[in-house]
Amino acid sequence: MTKIFLTANTDWYLYNFRISLAEFLREKNYEVVFISPKGKFVDKIIERGFRWIEWELNRKSTNPFSELIALKNLAKIFKNEKPDLVHNHTIKSCLYGTLAARIVGIHSVVNSITGRGYVFSEQDKKANFLRGIVKILYRVALNHPNCNLIFENANDQKYFIDEKLISSSEKTVLIKGVGVDENLFAPTEEPKGKPIILLASRMLWEKGVGVLVDATKILKQKYDFITVLAGEPDPSNPGSIPESTLRMWEKEGLVEWWGFQAEINKVYQKSHIVTLPTMYNEGVPTNLLEASSSSRAIVASDMPGCTDFIIEGENGFLVPRNDSKSLAIALEKLLKDPALRNQMGKIGRKMILQNYTKEIVNTKTLNVFKKLLLSK
Numbered sequence: 001m002t003k004i005f006l007t008a009n010t011d012w013y014l015y016n017f018r019i020s021l022a023e024f025l026r027e028k029n030y031e032v033v034f035i036s037p038k039g040k041f042v043d044k045i046i047e048r049g050f051r052w053i054e055w056e057l058n059r060k061s062t063n064p065f066s067e068l069i070a071l072k073n074l075a076k077i078f079k080n081e082k083p084d085l086v087h088n089h090t091i092k093s094c095l096y097g098t099l100a101a102r103i104v105g106i107h108s109v110v111n112s113i114t115g116r117g118y119v120f121s122e123q124d125k126k127a128n129f130l131r132g133i134v135k136i137l138y139r140v141a142l143n144h145p146n147c148n149l150i151f152e153n154a155n156d157q158k159y160f161i162d163e164k165l166i167s168s169s170e171k172t173v174l175i176k177g178v179g180v181d182e183n184l185f186a187p188t189e190e191p192k193g194k195p196i197i198l199l200a201s202r203m204l205w206e207k208g209v210g211v212l213v214d215a216t217k218i219l220k221q222k223y224d225f226i227t228v229l230a231g232e233p234d235p236s237n238p239g240s241i242p243e244s245t246l247r248m249w250e251k252e253g254l255v256e257w258w259g260f261q262a263e264i265n266k267v268y269q270k271s272h273i274v275t276l277p278t279m280y281n282e283g284v285p286t287n288l289l290e291a292s293s294s295s296r297a298i299v300a301s302d303m304p305g306c307t308d309f310i311i312e313g314e315n316g317f318l319v320p321r322n323d324s325k326s327l328a329i330a331l332e333k334l335l336k337d338p339a340l341r342n343q344m345g346k347i348g349r350k351m352i353l354q355n356y357t358k359e360i361v362n363t364k365t366l367n368v369f370k371k372l373l374l375s376k
Contacts, residue, residue: 002373003081007035007074007097008089009057010236015041017178017286018089022050024362035077053077057092067096075100082106085369089114091134098141108372109147113156114283115305120159138165146375148368150175152283155304173368176308177284179361180293180352187295187349188269190342195223195335198271200230200264200287203246203257204239208277208301214324215277215331216254223335227255230267268294272341273334275299276306277319277327284309288316289356292348297341299330309356315348 004025008014014034022032026049034045034052045052055077057070070092078086078100085108088097094111101109120131142149142165149172151157161169197216201207209229216227229249233240246257261267268274274291275298276282282305288298289309298316300306310316317330334341 001029001031002085003031003033003083004369005033005035005078005081005083005086006089007055007086007093009037009092010090011036011039011041011045011052013089015044019045019048020179020181020358021362021365023048024358025366026050028366033081033083035074053081057096071096071099075103078104078106084108085110085373087112087369095134095137095141098144098147102141102144107146108369108375109144110150110368110372111142111147112150112152112283113160114152116156116159116281120281135163135165142166142171146372147171148173148372150365150368152176152178153281153305153308155308156281156283173364175361175364175368177289177356177361178286179358180286180289180356182293182352182357184265185268185290185293186265187293187345190272190338191270195225195272196228196270197225197273197275197331197335198228198230198267198291199275199277200261200267200291201276202231202237203229203233203241204237205241206239206279208279208322208327209241211277211279211322211324211327212275213249213254215328218324218328219332219335220254223332225335228258228267228271229255230258230261230264232260264290265294268296271296272338273297273299273331275327275331277301277321278303278306279322281305284356289352292316292345293352293356295342295345295349297334297344298348299327299334309351311347315344315351 006014006018014036025032032050034050035055037057038054042052056073058066074096086097086101086106087110088094089112098109151174157172157174160166199212249255250257268291274296276285276288278301281303284305291298300310301321302318310318312318319326319330
C-alpha cells in the first residue's frame with residue numbers, strides 16, 4: 001500500500017484543514033500518516049483512525065542549533081518509516097520536510113504554500129532579515145528533483161516563480177483552498193434577533209481582530225448588533241492576542257468571545273455576516289469558504305487569497321488592509337440590508353459548489369500525487 005505522510009508544524013492545522021484529504025486518500029486505499037508536534041488535536045486524529053507520529057519542533061525557535069535538531073528529528077522519522085510521498089504544510093514543514101526527504105532519498109514531495117504570512121508581508125527589520133534567510137532555504141530545499149508546489153492563490157504562485165524560489169514554473173500547481181464539506185456547511189435561513197457579525201479564526205492580531213473591534217466601536221454608535229469572536233489565542237504565535245484583552249473587550253460590551261467551537265458549522269448558522277479583515281496574504285481562507293457554503297455574506301481585506309475568492313459586490317465586499325473605517329462602512333451596508341446579505345449568500349454558495357467542494361479539491365490534490373508517484 002502506498003504510504004503518504006502529511007506534515008505540519010501543528011496538529012491543529014492537520015486536523016482542521018487536512019482530515020478531509022486524509023479520509024479521501026484512505027478511501028482510495030492509500031495509507032496516511034500524520035506528522036506534527038504534539039498538541040490537543042492528536043487524540044482527535046487518532047480517533048478518526050489515523051496513525052500519528054510526533055515531530056519534536058519548536059515553532060517559535062530561530063536558534064540554528066535547535067532548527068538543525070528539528071531537521072534531524074524529521075529525517076529520522078522519514079528514514080524509519082520510508083513514505084512513498086511526503087506532503088508538507090506551513091513554512092517550517094515545507095523547508096525541513098523537503099530537506100529531510102532529500103537527505104533520506106524519498107522520491108516524491110509536495111509542498112502546500114498556504115499564504116506568505118509575516119515574513120513576506122511586513123517590512124520591519126526582523127521580517128526583512130528572516131525573509132532573506134527563508135528565501136535562501138527555499139531555493140535550496142525546493143530544488144528537490146521531484147518536488148511540486150501547490151499554491152492556493154495566483155499571487156503567491158507568481159511570487160515564488162518571479163523570485164526564483166523554485167527552479168521551474170512547471171513544478172507549481174494552483175488549487176484554491178483545502179475544500180469545503182458542502183453538506184456539513186449547508187445553507188440555512190438567518191436566525192431571528194440581533195444581527196451577528198462573526199470572525200472565526202485563531203485570535204491573532206494578524207487576522208485583523210483588533211481592526212474588527214475598532215470597526216465595532218464605530219458601528220455601535222448607530223446599530224444594535226453583536227460582534228462574535230470564535231477561536232482561541234495561539235500562545236506559540238508572536239501575534240497571539242492575550243486572553244485578558246479578549247476578556248476586556250467582552251467587559252466593555254464590544255464583543256462576545258465564544259472561544260474554540262468544535263461545531264463551527266453551527267456557529268455560521270447563528271451568524272448574519274462573516275468577516276476576516278486579515279493583515280497578511282492568506283491562501284484562500286477556509287473560514288470564508290465555509291461561510292459562503294453556509295450562504296453567508298462575507299467581508300474581508302483586499303489581500304491575496306481573499307481577492308481570489310471574493311468578487312466585489314457579488315458574494316461579498318473587499319476593504320483595504322488595516323482600515324477599520326472602511327471595514328465599518330462595508331459591514332454597515334450588510335447590517336442594514338438583509339436582502340443584500342441573502343443575495344450575496346446565494347451567490348457564494350453557488351461558487352462553492354462549482355469550484356471549492358472537498359471532492360473537487362481532494363481530487364485535484366490526488367492527481368498531483370499520482371503524477372509524482374508515477375514518475376518513480
